[in-house]
Amino acid sequence: MRILDTVVLLAFVDETDPLYPKATSHVLEISSNHDVFVPSATLLELDLELKAHGVDDKDRSAIHLRFSRLIPEDRILPLTPSVLSRAAALSRRARWRNAYFDTMIVATGLEFGADSAITTDHKFPRLGLKTTF
């Protein structure tokens, strides 16, 4: 089982991103390959990234409505109290800046038994999860 990091969705929405072609194939895998899952924290971070870059409420609503067609609900992993507990514990090991969502995404993977995360973030293994891209 693999989980998807926010970096994949961010590259998917930007055709000029060098990671765009590979990101698109990973997003396509969500609905076609039964071992790819999306943590709720990934979706939350995506929404905040869009908001941080000035995408207004109306467009964010329309964007997420479209993502709901690309990401079936049974491919989404919930943000549970156990995930948050593990994320808080992991944050002791995450000494880099802006590690909040990293810890939640890795914690989701670990709680639900993921083997790896689909990401280019090389810090994930420090929290106990291998990466692929």
Added chain:
Amino acid sequence: MELKQQQKLTREEFDRIASEIRDLVGEKMRNHKEGDAERLLLKRQ
């Protein structure tokens, strides 16, 4: 809770929806830097 049943997407539908998402985002994410979401989150606290 019963999960919604979703029909399997064809590649054409996938490409159309992906294109619509990119049109809505436009060029706003071009200068994206890692951690922008967290900076917004912490700024609001």
